[in-house]
Amino acid sequence: MELNGKVTHFLVVSCVMAISGGLMFGYDVGITGGVMLMDDFLMKFFPEVYERKSWNPKDLDSIYCKYNDVKLQLFTSFLYLPGVLATLFASHSNREMGRKPTMVIAGVLYLTGLGFTVSAQYLCFLILGRFLSGWGIVMANQTVPIFLSEIAPSEIRHGLNITLTFISVIFGIIIASLVNYGNNQWIKFGWGWRLSLGLGGIPALILIIGCFFILETPNSLIERGCLQESKTVLRRIRGIDDIKEEYDEVYLKTCEKAVEHPYRNLFKRRNRLPLVIVALFQMFQQFTGINVVIFYGPLFFNTLGFGNEGSLISVIIISCVYLIATMISIYHFYDIGRRLLLVQAGVQMLLGLVGIAIILFFKVPDHSSGLGMTYEFLLVVLVCVFVSAFAWSWGALGWWIPPETFPVEASLAAQIFTSCVNLLFTFAIAQASLSMFCYLKFGIFLFFAGWVMVMTAFVIFFLPEMKDYPVAELSNEAWRNHWFWKKFDDENLPPRRRTRRTG
Template sequence: MAGGGFAATAGGTEFEAKITPIVIISCIMAATGGLMFGYDVGVSGGVTSMPDFLKKFFPVVHRKTQEGLDSNYCKYDNQGLQLFTSSLYLAGLTATFFASYTTRNLGRKPTMLIAGIFFIIGVVLNAGAQDLAMLIIGRILLGCGVGFANQAVPLFLSEIAPTRIRGGLNILFQLNVTIGILFANLVNYGTAKIKGGWGWRLSLGLAGIPALLLTVGSLLVVDTPNSLIERGRLEEGKAVLRRIRGTDNIEPEYLELVEASRIAKEVKHPFRNLLMRRNRPQLVIAVALQIFQQFTGINAIMFYAPVLFKSLGFGGDASLYSAVITGAVNVLSTIVSIYSVDKAGRRVLLLEAGVQMFISQTAIAVILGLKVKDHSENLDKGFAIMVVVLVCTYVAAFAWSWGPLGWLIPSETFPLETRSAGQSVTVCVNLVFTFVIAQAFLSMLCHFKYGIFLFFSGWVLIMSFFVLFLLPETKNIPIEEMTERVWKRHWYWKRFMDDDVKGEIGITSTDATKKGRSCFPIDINLNIGLDV
């Protein structure tokens, strides 16, 4: 399983790195955090379409679905039902700030362990819920797990992977998200048929499997060299670097990590440092990618796929079956991304997917506008198949682009001194807008009707122009060389780098270069002038 290879740095030195078994195993185990996240995303939509679940916790919605008096688009419009789904993301939003502290001060590995513990407790409460309060508290604990896992796992994957396959290994997190969604859809398809009204408990309880995998995996993996060195454990970090790279020739990479760590330690307030001028490109792109990722409309479809298809006139079994199909497409397309992201590059995948998503969403809106009436019983079979095909086309495009790359690009572009803080902001913004979409989607579906797909397609158009003009390519660039090789060469973002230090810490980048460094001299305190 080991293979040779090198990753060039800006200075012409080479970082030797083999693809070692320990790297592959560590990444697979860490990525199970994505499996848990994906299962939570997928299971809620199926459970909220189960009559027994609705009857116990949301009797008003159950009555509306049984009586059939409401519009097809409005029968699931209920704030309490939406809160069941969205409370997880609100809790994750809060937890990510605590996760930033643990990721920076305790390491990536303990943070993943904390996430696993939160997940397990949340699963127990959800599966045994006797009332709505118990159900929501369980979802909140799951959300805390999401906050910790989404903070630590992408950082872990980016830091432990050799440069030339960093994109592919990082996407293991997103691949596991899609597998989790598919697993949840399959479980819901089976449990919906269980008699006796307890099928939903099994659906929620089986989340314990990925929760246990993440917990056990976090105990078995090694922490990243970046994290160990950042916390002053230099020899241990060097030993781990030697193990994961499969070579004794690690000195160039080790010295670069030590230098990055030295700079990181001089930053006493990483969140304030994020606001400095030279960190603005990474911050803007990380925030924009998370907002855009949610406004593709993907979570609206994944959260509520069974409800959505049922609302559009599909029968109960057909709606769950359609959700399983879209889940399978999601997994397969994410595998496409793993193979292509480090070859084709990030920008090509995002731009191609933008065209594909825009066309498919617009076509869905046209079909629904012409063929789905407010109280029609079912969509014609031919048109129903066409809608599923178009949804799959859309999901495929998202799965090999905005899904994985929305996490990959921010995790690989922030410098070490702001990396955990930057990842916190990334997760925070993602969860804010995930919460907004989850809380608002069923109401939007009720009021916009088929126009909701036009709403999301308009956003796809905007984000594609953003990628075209403002997103630089980051494939095959060593993670500590992004400033020199990406930001300082970009037609727009380079203006934030030309005098990135002047006026803030009393030295120009030219002066730094003269001293033979790509970063900063040892005697500079980066905490000066952070009030920009």
Template structure:
């Protein structure tokens, strides 16, 4: 919040004037194509790894095991190399996100998205032309670098460019595109699996070039955010962009708040070290916990390996891919529900309702599989197989309107500007770390735990629901720069971590004494307009 003496600042309960302009909608749609690329990468790997020609070329051991059928139903695909094909992308993304934090802060959100598009295009080319496992893995690593840069920049871009009242809905465009990418990948896999000649998997991997190209072109067309421009000292340009995206000339209060937030941010020389300071712990703890819990719902285990999972349960090649398409469609539709409801019913209610729904569906799946599917026999039958698909869709739908999008939305809107880029970097890093862990371990866990894998994830759902109930505050319709005053200082636990002296320096005295802004040289944002 700005000091009280140099304009009419936004006070608690006051929203900055803003129209929903075409440039905001177009910019957000173009930026969110980064989610389309991410989703396609998530969805395509599971279908490709269930294709016999792909397995025969790169993973002959798994192919022979699958053909002979000697192993347990739950252990057909248990192979560390096969899991590395999926997980290497996320390990690379984890590393790339630290570089992305620097480029996001120093070069801007837009250029960081452009870098992501470049990595995606290079990775797609290598994967589609792969002749050996090394070439395949290098391609996945380049895709992972793209994921690291895109996941760092896109959520920040969306949160900063959107008007407060629809910030949640526009931010979830990223997650909606993730789900569309997964569905697109499942549809592509369903079609390419039928291509004769054994090269269908190349088409599946090569078609990732479409969302990669969309992201690159989109990054060339969008404007950078006012927050980013002001943070880099381009005040006049930032003010012009703010006027353009808000569709009004009455942008002075919001502009002054951004200038003051930028000034405070520049006083922080070590943003990652600053994240560990007491006043930033609530945001950091919640961001880390949300990313950890998001992965331990088990969603990516299902999304990565949906065709493999359904094949393991005895659905057969075509049926397993078809079932994966169904879950992908449910994923997309349910994310649309989140876009409609997130700024109306709030973040907490969606998270808590989904916890109950995910827990019940996972326990029911475990009971059915425990009774019907053993190591060597599969007695699911048509009716129980359909029930399993319905239960998985129930689970996927609840995740898609809650933990999926909100795991990204809440961290992107709660970190103050001085730690926002570093905070987003940590958020992406934790997400990719545990995505890598789940991707690398799931097939082995399925082999060892069998149906108990769903009980394992349902236990974590209970833990994370209690975490939300007691520790996650509501952030709907709160301007980003007012989170400290209106969210953290009002929470029963997190208010203890708020440093009044620091907050006083940041916000100034609302009674109008600008000398209390905490700047010894008498800084006045109006002098830089």
């Protein structure tokens, strides 16, 4: 439906806030690997790791175990540990208080955690700060996309939300990589790691300040029974008086989603199939192995003989490739089709992972001192091959496909379930990656290659092509007509037998 309206300052500020929310998350994801590479940071909190890093490779049991430390992995994984509770809290806060207060709480929590982290003198405060920052990030990631989708005009809503959310996260990763490189080059006084982490507070401050210049969304006001105020807000957001048609649409959609028991409804018989699909997609996304590169890229390259500078430059190159590939996915997946993208990317990821494993097997023994320039270049190329394939497939589609499997009345609860499952698997991979690299060596990439084969086979045999269906019919017709999933459709299942109690 074409709706009239102006580009008001409320929409502009909302876009800025969406960008800041994505930057906050992306920056925090990208900054940790470079910080863990800094000698001053390791000396203060992880002296055993610093000692192993300083040794000659011949004196180590294996170079693959240089960074193997449970507490060091906690520095990364604790960002995702509060994920489930934070997601549920954000859902409750959005429903009871609205989008604006929830975003303010998210920003304050992130800044509080950042304060603990940047000023930490002991490991316990460092980890506590990561926990609080993770709580804030999860709340922001849950709320900012909802806020933007409810503020933006319907004709640009989907594209604007997806573009700003995904692109800003990757821009955050690139900025973090550049900051780490700059600190490694120019900050030599022992506080470079504090500066790297502290700069993450800038997008959080923008998010908090921006909340004082925006209005609550009409959808949120309708949810809480403020109908007259919601009409006034919609007029101000659009900059026009004639908002009846859009208001009726917003009111209808909000009422459709406002079920009495959303989580109980989510686990009804008709939603069990979508739940399975969602859980599998989130597990598959994490078991591609992408977070070994995104979280621990600098440590991975440094382990293989790259210097600090070479490791950080490699990560910058890979992050830029990630951005370009994501933009390809955003603007072309409707034309190409989800299945074709996922299958093609599965083959490409498999080639990249196996190629990396082969180089490590033949050229990086336990006491290797370096690959040499030719193989270093080839390794970066293979990582780029892998990352680009992930970015235009599971990176974006892993989030787009799950909501398309649920009916409207279960969509909000489904979004929360999707986030919870993803965060649980993200925590597990973040906590295990360096240990897996130590014990499996090159085999870690064969491990993930095996999973890529499994998920590609799943796509070939069990994922229907959705590009030929209207968005409104995806949750019904696309899955109901599939040769396998139609067996589990309510219309094809016998009714439950109900037994009457006697006596």
